[in-house]
Structure formats: C-alpha cells, structure tokens
Amino acid sequence: MLKKIKELLNLNKTLQEKESYLKKIEEKASDKEKIISDTIAEARASIQSESEEIIGTAKKEAEELKDTARSDLSNLISKKDKLEEETNEVEENLEKVNKELTKLMKAATKFKSESVGIKELIEKFPSAVDYTVIEQELMVLEESLGDGVLNTIIELDLHHKDSKILRKDMNAINREIRKVLTSYESRYTTKANKTIYHLMVIGLQAELQNILYTLSYTNLDKALENAKSLADKYLTICGNGNASILPTITRFLSELVPLFKKSIEIEYSYYVQKEKEKEEQRRIKEQMRQEAEEQRILEQERKKIEKEEEKYLKEISNNKELLSKETDLDKIAALVARLKELVEQVEKIEEQKEEIVKRANGKAGYVYVISNLGSFGDNMFKIGMTRRLNPLDRIDELGDASVPFKFDIHAMVFSDDAVGLEQKMHQTLKANRVNKINLRKEFFYSDIVNLENIIQDIDPTVEFTTTMKALEFRQSQSIKEEKSQVI
Missing domain, CATH: 1.10.287 (Helix Hairpins)
Structure with missing residues (x-):
C-alpha cells in the first residue's frame, strides 16, 4: 500500500x-x-x-x-x-x-x-503521510490476502465444508471464479482503474459470502434473486459513474453471476441432504409409531381371541362332563355334534393366534394400491403397507377427514415380507415419486395400466381393479350439475 x-x-x-x-x-x-x-x-x-x-x-x-x-x-x-x-x-x-x-x-x-x-x-x-503505520497495515493485509486481493478476505463457516463432495465441488467453482477475476484484472492497466477493480471484486465476494451464509432450505429462490440483483446494482453504479466501461463490466458480470449461482446451489445441496435426513428420521419415527399402533391392535385382537378361546374351552369342558353322565342317545348325539363344532372353533382361533404372532414378530402384511380421483386426479396413486388383520381398517383411516373423499382400492397383496414388497414397488416407481424429499408421502404418478402390470409381475393371482369408482366424488359432481341445470 x-x-x-x-x-x-x-x-x-x-x-x-x-x-x-x-x-x-x-x-x-x-x-x-x-x-x-x-x-x-x-x-x-x-x-x-x-x-x-x-x-x-x-x-x-x-x-x-x-x-x-x-x-x-x-x-x-x-x-x-x-x-x-x-x-x-x-x-x-x-x-x-x-x-x-x-x-x-x-x-x-x-x-x-x-x-x-x-x-x-x-x-x-x-495522516496517510505516516508511512510507518501504512507499512504495518500493508504487512497485515498482505499476510491475510495470501495470493492477492482476488482472494476472499473473510470466509464464513459455510455448511458445504462439512461434506467432502460438496467441498470439492465448491473448490472447483472457486477456481472458475478466480479465473474470471484474473482474466479481467489484466484489462486494467492504470493503477487507479486496477484499484477500483479490486475494490469491486472485494465487494462482490463479500456479498456472495453473505448470500451463502443466510441461505436456508426455504429461501433458495430468494438467494438466486439476490445474486441477480447484485449484478444489476453494480451495472447501475458503473453506468452512472463511467458509461464507457459499462460493456466490459456487463461481460464481466455475465460470466461471474452464473458461477455465483452455482456456488449458491452447491451450498443449498447441503440443506437438501439435511432435509432428506430429517424426513428419513420422521419416516422411521412414523413407521415405528404405525408399528406400535399395529402391535397394540394385534394385542387387542389376541386378548379378544383368547377370551373367545377360553369361552369355547369352558363350554367344551362342560359338554364333556355332561356327555360322561348322559344316557339319552339323542342328547349324546347332540352333545357330540356341539363338541365337534366347538373343537373346530378352537382350531380356527389357534390359527388366528398363530397369524397374530406371525404379524407381531415378522414382516407379514398387506401391500395396497389405492387412488382418490376427487382429491388427486386419475394419475396419482398411494402405495403403502399394513400389518392389520383387517387391512380395510387402514384404508378407512387414510380416507378420514384429512381428504374430501374415500379411497378406491385397486389391489391388496398379502406377503410374508410386506415391507420388502412395498420397498420393491417404491423403488420401481422411484422416478415417479410425487414428493422426492418426504419419503413418508407414498404417492406416485402413474397410469392404472402400468400399475396393473407391476402387480401382475409380482403375483399373477392378485385381483387388480382398474376402475376408479370414486362414488362420493361422482355423486357430488352429479348433484353440482343438477343444481346448475335448475339455476
């Protein structure tokens, strides 16, 4: 200095x-x-x-x-x-x-x-004539700048530094930015103009650091708009101060701003990944909540069945005791027939108990394909999984007050590994997922024929309904049309 x-x-x-x-x-x-x-x-x-x-x-x-x-x-x-x-x-x-x-x-x-x-x-x-002070400040400045004034003076603690891949991408963009800055620096031959250029570069880099630091998952569009506004501001200042340099400054900013926007997108990738991780945690928690709820329901079913079993076993014991004392042939025949019915009921209950244990301890369940024409149109479907003994209970829950109409069921596939089957279908339709961030939202874009083909490939015996009944929606539309005709 x-x-x-x-x-x-x-x-x-x-x-x-x-x-x-x-x-x-x-x-x-x-x-x-x-x-x-x-x-x-x-x-x-x-x-x-x-x-x-x-x-x-x-x-x-x-x-x-x-x-x-x-x-x-x-x-x-x-x-x-x-x-x-x-x-x-x-x-x-x-x-x-x-x-x-x-x-x-x-x-x-x-x-x-x-x-x-x-x-x-x-x-x-x-006081600038005090060269001793200036020399001291100059030494500090040169040490902080390293390779020169084209470097960023202050680097804030940005999130891309926490990722090896993002850090590599950002370093590549910074090299491109430095290349542009160096190429335009050589165009200024006088010390006065070069000083002005250096001041402008420092200002631009400081503005970029601020945009990156204030970036969040919800304000990407605002950050990109700020980068564009930054270029407009510098063009206005240069045009007002010296119109002769405006063409050069315009070319300079037209090369620099796209690189600034790439820097913003790289930093934003961190927030996208973090949001995905949060949604994955929410999905896991939601899955755990659903599993806990299903376990609670299965436990209720088990207790209910055990009570029925206890009732049947007690009746069997009573009938056996009566049978041992009865001498009337007709009554003996009636007691034997009833005992046979009770034994069959107990056997069914045992099967149900085994099914409950299987559901509670394993992955067995139903994978369903449902639609809601009135709510989401004819090209959006939900593909989910439930361990309920009665899977229709889960479909009724999904069609509660949160949506205006009930869901139509197109397929209900039982599998010993319902979790794996659901994941397989989700992976097949990954590119068509509606919400690519929140994976708990199990909605996919597709046509009904494509879904039928996927289900048939998994299990040709599954009955697939291609018709969208949408009874409530169609009835509502019919009432609306009738009122319109009356008016």
Whole structure:
C-alpha cells in the first residue's frame, strides 16, 4: 500500500510537469500557427501583386514580346502552382499539429481525472503521510490476502465444508471464479482503474459470502434473486459513474453471476441432504409409531381371541362332563355334534393366534394400491403397507377427514415380507415419486395400466381393479350439475 501511495504521489508530480509542458506546447503551436497564417497571407499577396504586374506588362508588350510574354507567363504560372502546393503542405502539417494537440489534451484530461483520487486521499486522510503505520497495515493485509486481493478476505463457516463432495465441488467453482477475476484484472492497466477493480471484486465476494451464509432450505429462490440483483446494482453504479466501461463490466458480470449461482446451489445441496435426513428420521419415527399402533391392535385382537378361546374351552369342558353322565342317545348325539363344532372353533382361533404372532414378530402384511380421483386426479396413486388383520381398517383411516373423499382400492397383496414388497414397488416407481424429499408421502404418478402390470409381475393371482369408482366424488359432481341445470 505504501508503495502504491508513493507511486501515486510521483504520478501527481509528473502530471503537474506534463501540464506545464503541455501549456508550453500550446503556446508554441499558437505562435507557429500565427507564423504560418502570416506566411500564407504574404505569399498570397505577393502572388496577387506579381500576377497583376506581369499581366499588365504582358498586355503592354503583347504586340512586341508575345513569345517572351508567353514564356514568362508560363514560368509565373509554374511558380504559382509550386507556391500553392507549398501552402497545401503547410495546411496539412497544421492539421497534424492540431490532432497531436487534441491527443495531448485528452491525455491531460485523463491524468487530471486520475489525480483527483490522490488529491482527495491527501485532503481527507492527511495522516496517510505516516508511512510507518501504512507499512504495518500493508504487512497485515498482505499476510491475510495470501495470493492477492482476488482472494476472499473473510470466509464464513459455510455448511458445504462439512461434506467432502460438496467441498470439492465448491473448490472447483472457486477456481472458475478466480479465473474470471484474473482474466479481467489484466484489462486494467492504470493503477487507479486496477484499484477500483479490486475494490469491486472485494465487494462482490463479500456479498456472495453473505448470500451463502443466510441461505436456508426455504429461501433458495430468494438467494438466486439476490445474486441477480447484485449484478444489476453494480451495472447501475458503473453506468452512472463511467458509461464507457459499462460493456466490459456487463461481460464481466455475465460470466461471474452464473458461477455465483452455482456456488449458491452447491451450498443449498447441503440443506437438501439435511432435509432428506430429517424426513428419513420422521419416516422411521412414523413407521415405528404405525408399528406400535399395529402391535397394540394385534394385542387387542389376541386378548379378544383368547377370551373367545377360553369361552369355547369352558363350554367344551362342560359338554364333556355332561356327555360322561348322559344316557339319552339323542342328547349324546347332540352333545357330540356341539363338541365337534366347538373343537373346530378352537382350531380356527389357534390359527388366528398363530397369524397374530406371525404379524407381531415378522414382516407379514398387506401391500395396497389405492387412488382418490376427487382429491388427486386419475394419475396419482398411494402405495403403502399394513400389518392389520383387517387391512380395510387402514384404508378407512387414510380416507378420514384429512381428504374430501374415500379411497378406491385397486389391489391388496398379502406377503410374508410386506415391507420388502412395498420397498420393491417404491423403488420401481422411484422416478415417479410425487414428493422426492418426504419419503413418508407414498404417492406416485402413474397410469392404472402400468400399475396393473407391476402387480401382475409380482403375483399373477392378485385381483387388480382398474376402475376408479370414486362414488362420493361422482355423486357430488352429479348433484353440482343438477343444481346448475335448475339455476
């Protein structure tokens, strides 16, 4: 910094010397122009006088000296042409001098504009002459900048640094940004313009750091808009300050802003991944909640069945006791028949108990495919899984007050590994998932024929209903049309 200030002071001194030299040149040019003008005027006067004298003499001696007069006249005409050529040459030289003067005037104006910054620095910061302080600050600045002013002075604690992949992507973008900054830095040859460029770069990078730091999962669009507004702001400032550099600044920002936007998208990828992780945790918790609820329901079913079993076993015991004492053949036959019925009931209950244990301890259950035409249209389906003994109970829950109409069931597939079957179907339709962040929302875009083919490939024996009944929705539409016709 000290070196730059010294150079600026020397530049100011040189400028003053050039201004003095320029004034001398202007004075000499003015004197030369006057001399040339006087010479031209005298030459023209002389030519006019000599021409008149020669013509007069020629007329008087025309009769006697025609040959001599013609010869002299020819010589005089040649002399006149030569003088005119010399005059034109002088005028051309004068024009060249004027052009040189114009160039010098422009150069003087440029030097004068660049010296304004130096004068203001001296006027506003008289303490800047304390070179010791400046040298100390310069050393601190150079140490902090590392490779130069094109580096970001302050790097905030951004989230992409926590990911090896995102950090690699961001480093690649930063290299592209530095490449652009370096390429445009070389276009500024004067120290004043290069200083302004460096200040602009520092401002742009600070703005980018702020945008990245304030980024969140919900404000990506705002961050991208801020990057665009940043470019518009700098274009406005440059256009208002010096319109001649506007085309260059426009090209510069048109290359830089897309890289800024990529930086924002890389940082945003962290929030997307975090949101996915949160949703996965929510999905797991929701799955655990559903499993706990299903376990509770299965336990209720088990207790209910055990009570029924206890009732049947008690009746069997009573009937056996009666049978042991009965002597009437008709009553004995009736008791035997009843005992047979009770034993069959107990066997069914045992099967139900085994099914409950299987559901509670394993992955058995139903995978369902359902739709809701009135709520979601004809190309959106929910594919889920339940361990309920009666899977329709789960479908009724989904069609509660949270949606305007009940769901239609297209398929209900029983599987010993319902969890795996559900995951397989979800993976098959992964590209068509409606909500790609919250995986608990098990809705997928598809047509009914495609879903039927998927189910048939899994289990050809499963009955698949392609019709969307949507009774409540169609009845509601019919009532609406009737009212419309009455009106």
